[in-house]
Amino acid sequence: MGNNDHVIGIRGLRVDRGGTTVLHELDLAVPERQVVGLLGPSGSGKTTLLRTLVGVQVVTAGTVDVLGRPAGDPTLRHQVGYVTQSPSVYADLSVTENLRYFATVLGAGARDVARVIDAVDLARHARRRVGTLSGGERSRVSLAAALLGEPRLLVLDEPTVGLDPVLRRDLWDLFARLRDAGTSLLVSSHVMDEATRCDRLLLLRDGRLLADDTLPGLLERTGAHDVEHAFLRLVEDTIPPDGAAPAGSPRHLGGKAS
Ligand SMILES: Nc1ncnc2c1ncn2[C@@H]1O[C@H](COP(=O)(O)OP(=O)(O)OP(=O)(O)O)[C@@H](O)[C@H]1O
Numbered sequence: 370m371g372n373n374d375h376v377i378g379i380r381g382l383r384v385d386r387g388g389t390t391v392l393h394e395l396d397l398a399v400p401e402r403q404v405v406g407l408l409g410p411s412g413s414g415k416t417t418l419l420r421t422l423v424g425v426q427v428v429t430a431g432t433v434d435v436l437g438r439p440a441g442d443p444t445l446r447h448q449v450g451y452v453t454q455s456p457s458v459y460a461d462l463s464v465t466e467n468l469r470y471f472a473t474v475l476g477a478g479a480r481d482v483a484r485v486i487d488a489v490d491l492a493r494h495a496r497r498r499v500g501t502l503s504g505g506e507r508s509r510v511s512l513a514a515a516l517l518g519e520p521r522l523l524v525l526d527e528p529t530v531g532l533d534p535v536l537r538r539d540l541w542d543l544f545a546r547l548r549d550a551g552t553s554l555l556v557s558s559h560v561m562d563e564a565t566r567c568d569r570l571l572l573l574r575d576g577r578l579l580a581d582d583t584l585p586g587l588l589e590r591t592g593a594h595d596v597e598h599a600f601l602r603l604v605e606d607t608i609p610p611d612g613a614a615p616a617g618s619p620r621h622l623g624g625k626a627s
Pocket residue numbers: 386387388391409410411412413414415416417418559
């Protein structure tokens with residue numbers, strides 16, 4: 370796959386925070402027009418990795434390219450939508466007022482406001498003050514703001530956290546629709562089940578990439594029946610017990626380990 374098919378290219382990325390290395394020599398590429406899940410337990414480095422993509426994280430070593438430009442390049446501002454874990458919208462403004470404000474900042478038109486409100490299914494709450502919305506509704510307002518201007522890449526940090534199963538399903542349906550319309554998405558989650566909704570998976574643990582694969586590829590490679598067990602098998606393979614085969618041995622990676 371050539372560079373043109375990738376929306377994100379990372380080489381030798383190392384990030385130190387507070388004197389500790391939290392991302393170790395990451396190499397990865399995210400293909401365009403796919404929903405790519407960045408899965409890993411709490412503290413594995415997901416947010417740190419996403420922050421590097423939008424240029425707000427100091428990088429110790431390596432390169433991070435987004436849409437063919439260095440991460441953080443001003444030309445990317447309108448092409449990358451980023452939603453952080455805490456909703457970054459104004460509680461004392463209505464849904465529409467929030468989005469009009471962000472549309473003005475981004476130079477997007479009023480029609481775009483109606484489009485993004487529809488996209489996240491908040492039309493019936495458009496006049497409500499954001500402070501009166503539920504947590505899930507509020508996070509959809511943040512998502513709507515990220516959709517303004519039709520970015521080519523959406524970077525979403527744990528967008529489904531705290532949502533009930535119905536809302537989670539609806540949000541993943543929305544991600545699939547955005548992908549079908551041509552957007553590339555990188556979505557972080559610590560809920561391994563959400564792997565089934567992703568076209569590709571990046572599994573992160575302790576700042577290291579355990580896997581960069583499709584779900585079927587991952588299951589076949591590890592012989593596991595779900596992503597949680599695949600994750601555990603990969604962890605076993607990278608931390609061998611005393612006297613066992615070295616890390617990266619084909620013990621589990623190719624076979625059907627029990
Ligand atoms: N400002 C900071 N200073 C020092 N260490 C930090 C800082 N922010 C995060 N870390 C550490 O970096 C590591 C990765 O954190 P990060 O927030 O990227 O993980 P995460 O996978 O997003 O976790 P979560 O799912 O809980 O949000 C953790 O060990 C965390 O304690």
